[in-house]
Amino acid sequence: MSQSVVELLEIERGIIQVTMQDRVHKNTFTLEMTHGLREAFHTIQNDSTCKVVILTGYDNYFATGGTQEGLLAIHEGTSKFTDENIYSLALNCKVPVIAAMQGHAVGGGFVMGLFSDFVILSKESMYTTNFMRYGFTPGMGATFIIPQKLGFSLGEELLLNGGNYRGAELEKRGVPFPVLPRKEVRSYGLDLARQLAEKPRFSLITLKDHLVAPLRDKLPKIVEQELIMHEKTFHQAEVKERIINLFGK
Template sequence: MVHLSWQGPVAVIRMADHEGRNTFGPALSRGLVDAVDRAVAEERTRVLVVEGMPELFCAGGSQRELVHFARGDGSFDTDDFFRVLARCPLPVVAAVQGHAIGGGLVLALYADLAVFSERSVYAANFMRYGFTPGMGATHLLPARFGHQLGTEMLYTARNHRGAELRERGAPVRVVAHDDVASTAHALAAGVANAPRASLELLKQDLAAPLLAATDAAIEREAAMHRTTFRLPEVMDRIVDGYGAAGLRHP
């Protein structure tokens, strides 16, 4: 489900839960955190590359998880495993070749560097279900994609192809679909030239403001969720509309 391998000093983590469509089930979530920990524990590791499946990077929260949240059983802020890439003490490159939806997109945006596909779909689709964004998305999307585009993505919840993100001026790397993996690995190889101690110090310095900003964002988002997840139409949308068109997972 979550596989770990090495290419020299580059640790490669691949999420491949075909049955669960790379949603945030317990096995995938725990597997990702464990793989990051194991990668960092190896002294040879200098940088991590995180990949999904060729047509699906990560589909975010499962329907079961969202139903629990709507019933008041837990919330996005009770376990912030989704910040594992930011908390990792070594730099992380996300190879976002496949679609990244809702929480799956947020997960990718916590990486230090990311490469997106021209043809794949990227969406912050929380509001499509009627509940406000979570997982630090209210900070991350405007920060990573630019204020205007990131804000629009949060409000409209619509799908954006990678090519559109590039056309709209998003300051992220977007390449041909088949070039995502090679581009991400080339980036990682360049990063891996530096000494591990230097990489750790730079990662700590660059990640600290992001973690602080998303701490505050997640706290604000959790307060909004206490209202929006209780709206009757939200449960209806989660139950009746989850997964419609195959790309609507938050």
């Protein structure tokens, strides 16, 4: 399967790579991107030979979150982040998913990557949960997965502050992921995928089901709470001004 912005390719037996490559929109979550990701993971779910997935981006971009139009639609009340559920694609995938975040990961793009079973960051890239920079509370399961994967103190800082953090800085702060030079991220991910692909597929699926069951069980309630917070925070006039004036800066 190959689409204009999402490419799905079996790079070795049992190893499928999903590459986000929307160079025009720098891997923001356009409708084409979200539909492409959902179709890619639907194909993987129905592939009886796949043992592991590598999710990655292009050049120095991994995924950069919602579009300005999408955020304004949520502000106006005509859309919700749950309308296009891509944040839990990796979590709900049968087989292990490796997020090879070789490039910048912004907002929902960073959150989506953290729902993977393995996370690899690059020293040079920027990682941020910048929801509060625009004045609205986080969504896409961020309030759950960020503290879960990064630890409560650092996770709370990222969520409340909404600042930008280089991978090298997060490494110093003790994130529990490999943080490598950008040029080494994908090769590290492939080596890891090869190790996983040596195992029986059924055993990989069975163990992942067991390990992520608590996350899958808790996520719907968290998302429900995030939507309630959005009703309280997203529709402020100041939020619209911030989305218009600060987007992409």
